Structure formats: C-alpha cells, structure tokens
Amino acid sequence: MCKYCIKYGDGKKWYLNPRNYSDEVIRGESTRVRMEDTLLGQLFGLKGTIQEIMTTAQRFKVDVGLGEKVDDVFPDLHDDSARVMREQIPAMMEQAVAGQVVPLEDAEKIIDLNEGDIFVLPCICRKYYGGREKMCCMFLRPAAEPLQKNIGSWDKPNKMVSKDEAKRILRELDGEGLVHGIFWCPAPVPTMLCNCDYPYCIAIRARFHYNVDEVFKKGEYVALVNTLDCNGCGGAPRCQTRCIFGALKFSPTTGKVHVNQMQCWGCGLCRTACPNDAIKLVPREEIPQLKNVW
Ligand code: SF4
Ligand code: SF4
Structure with missing residues (x-):
C-alpha cells in the first residue's frame, strides 16, 4: 500500500x-x-x-x-x-x-x-x-x-x-x-x-x-501476462498499443508479449484490450521488488 x-x-x-x-x-x-x-x-x-x-x-x-x-x-x-x-x-x-x-x-x-x-x-x-x-x-x-x-x-x-x-x-x-x-x-x-x-x-x-x-x-496493481494464453496477436499486440507507459514488450523470438513491471503503472488498459484474457492485474504489494515503487 x-x-x-x-x-x-x-x-x-x-x-x-x-x-x-x-x-x-x-x-x-x-x-x-x-x-x-x-x-x-x-x-x-x-x-x-x-x-x-x-x-x-x-x-x-x-x-x-x-x-x-x-x-x-x-x-x-x-x-x-x-x-x-x-x-x-x-x-x-x-x-x-x-x-x-x-x-x-x-x-x-x-x-x-x-x-x-x-x-x-x-x-x-x-x-x-x-x-x-x-x-x-x-x-x-x-x-x-x-x-x-x-x-x-x-x-x-x-x-x-x-x-x-x-x-x-x-x-x-x-x-x-x-x-x-x-x-x-x-x-x-x-x-x-x-x-x-x-x-x-x-x-x-x-x-x-x-x-x-x-x-x-502509480496504481496499486501491476500487470501480469499469462504467456500460455498470449498468442502475440499475430505480431501486432493490441495490448502494447494501449500502454502509454511503455511497459509491454513484444518478443519476436517467443511471439508473445512480456511486461516490465517496474515500468507498469497498473492502469489495466492492456488487460481490457486483450482478446484472450491473457493479462490480469495483481496487487503491487504482493511483489517485494515493487511494493515501494510508486
Ligand atoms: S493483447 Fe493479449 S494476446 Fe494480444 S499480445 Fe497482448 S497479451 Fe498477447
Ligand atoms: S497495466 Fe497499464 S501500465 Fe501496466 S502494462 Fe498494462 S497498460 Fe501498461
């Protein structure tokens, strides 16, 4: 908190x-x-x-x-x-x-x-x-x-x-x-x-x-990507275009999106854009490295 x-x-x-x-x-x-x-x-x-x-x-x-x-x-x-x-x-x-x-x-x-x-x-x-x-x-x-x-x-x-x-x-x-x-x-x-x-x-x-x-x-949450559910939107990640904070990176190697949680503000906009429900928000305080990053 x-x-x-x-x-x-x-x-x-x-x-x-x-x-x-x-x-x-x-x-x-x-x-x-x-x-x-x-x-x-x-x-x-x-x-x-x-x-x-x-x-x-x-x-x-x-x-x-x-x-x-x-x-x-x-x-x-x-x-x-x-x-x-x-x-x-x-x-x-x-x-x-x-x-x-x-x-x-x-x-x-x-x-x-x-x-x-x-x-x-x-x-x-x-x-x-x-x-x-x-x-x-x-x-x-x-x-x-x-x-x-x-x-x-x-x-x-x-x-x-x-x-x-x-x-x-x-x-x-x-x-x-x-x-x-x-x-x-x-x-x-x-x-x-x-x-x-x-x-x-x-x-x-x-x-x-x-x-x-x-x-x-920053918000009280951070994004978490379930890479099993992420298909990279065929190389044009919808979530990435929603993140003005630059926290989401597409990997051409894995064909999936990864989140840099240090850069994430917890707005949740990536999540609502994902057609596969691959992103959720988790409480910032549950991640020791992030709980004091505001
Ligand atoms: S919108 Fe969902 S499926 Fe598409 S790249 Fe982002 S996390 Fe993956
Ligand atoms: S929750 Fe907001 S800041 Fe975090 S990755 Fe998603 S769009 Fe970017």
Whole structure:
C-alpha cells in the first residue's frame, strides 16, 4: 500500500475508504489549508481554503496558459536555487492536489462511494495544451455542485450525470484507452476522477518530462501476462498499443508479449484490450521488488 493508504485508508486503499467521502472529512480537510500558504497557491495566485476556491470563480483566474506555466515551473525545480521548492513538493501535493492511477473497476467503486451525481467537464488539461475537446473530467461531491453553480463560460459544455451514466462514460473512455486517475483536493478527499493520456495530462507530463513523481502516483496493481494464453496477436499486440507507459514488450523470438513491471503503472488498459484474457492485474504489494515503487 502507498503512504496515502497507510495514512488515510483505515486498512483499505485511501480512495476506497468510505470515511474519505464523508461530510466530516470533506468539510474538515477542505477548510484546513489556505492555498496562499502553499507553494501551489502562490504559483497560481489562489487565495482562501479549497472550499472557498471551489465555491467562487477564483479557479478561473488560472485558466489561460496554465499548461505552459506548469511546464515553465517544473524544469526550474531541478535548478540548485530551487532545491527548497523541490523539497516542499510532497507536502504541497498532499495539502493541495495530486492523484493516483486506478483501473476501471476501482474507478467504478469510487463512483459508487461518492454521494450524489457527478459533474462532467471537457478535459482541462487538453484545453490548456490545445487538444481536441473531450468530456472526460469528472468531479465528485466536494466539487460537483459548487462548480456547477460557479462555472465559467470556457468550461461549457458541461453536465451533471447520474452514477450509472458516469460508469457508462468511464467504460467508454476506458475503451478509448484513457488512463483513469483519482485526484484528492486535498488529501484524502477524492475530488476528481480524471480520464486522460499523454501528451495532455499535466500530471503524467510532470512525471514523464520532469520526474516530479509526487504529482501522480502509480496504481496499486501491476500487470501480469499469462504467456500460455498470449498468442502475440499475430505480431501486432493490441495490448502494447494501449500502454502509454511503455511497459509491454513484444518478443519476436517467443511471439508473445512480456511486461516490465517496474515500468507498469497498473492502469489495466492492456488487460481490457486483450482478446484472450491473457493479462490480469495483481496487487503491487504482493511483489517485494515493487511494493515501494510508486
Ligand atoms: S493483447 Fe493479449 S494476446 Fe494480444 S499480445 Fe497482448 S497479451 Fe498477447
Ligand atoms: S502494462 Fe498494462 S497495466 Fe501496466 S501500465 Fe501498461 S497498460 Fe497499464
């Protein structure tokens, strides 16, 4: 289990702990930290508690060029002069916003645990980087109604959907190969269920481009290929094209696919593409070499 499960999971994964969806935790955590006291708040000019920010139009002040701003900030973190800032990142992520990869079945459990409907928006990351609009940002209870009330014009179209419809959308996006991620805001309040990919997802970019691992944790699972069931898809592995993390390798010698579990983020997208059911997810914690690789 990751450090967030240990700290916030009550023996479960942090995002499957019903307590983290309760009024007590949402109200308590969302009003605990003032963003102007955090590095993130200072970077993006956010003031007030997360609850206050959600219930006003403040977040829209950071829309223009956020993608470029993030790309500008992260390289600087590797400069010696930014060492202090770099050291603050883990705490900053815990106090503000960061996330973790989840497979489809856990994303559906998150929808079940969330009280009320889900607010769906066009993907914010895609917008910041000029990608094609896609309705794949899902906001859970702490943000759903406040955002619906305070939405800015750039966030249209948007829609409030039922749990069943949210799950249908999740399955559709999974079929399209988008990685599911649950983001807290702040930890341990599950606030956003994102469905994104490279090169648009700001969190994935932060890791791929700048090694800022705290932004987006790997999932609680890793893929395992049953080579007896894998036929290599005749030399054109369907699973491999789904893995944006480069964890699957096709061997021309064996005619099968093999997984590099150190590179696997546990998204499960390879599994849902396999016509032979040759891939399953296994708990990361059961593999000694991987249980602390996040
Ligand atoms: S999709 Fe399944 S059968 Fe095809 S290469 Fe991957 S694991 Fe093997
Ligand atoms: S190997 Fe499969 S589960 Fe692992 S990161 Fe790649 S697509 Fe996701």
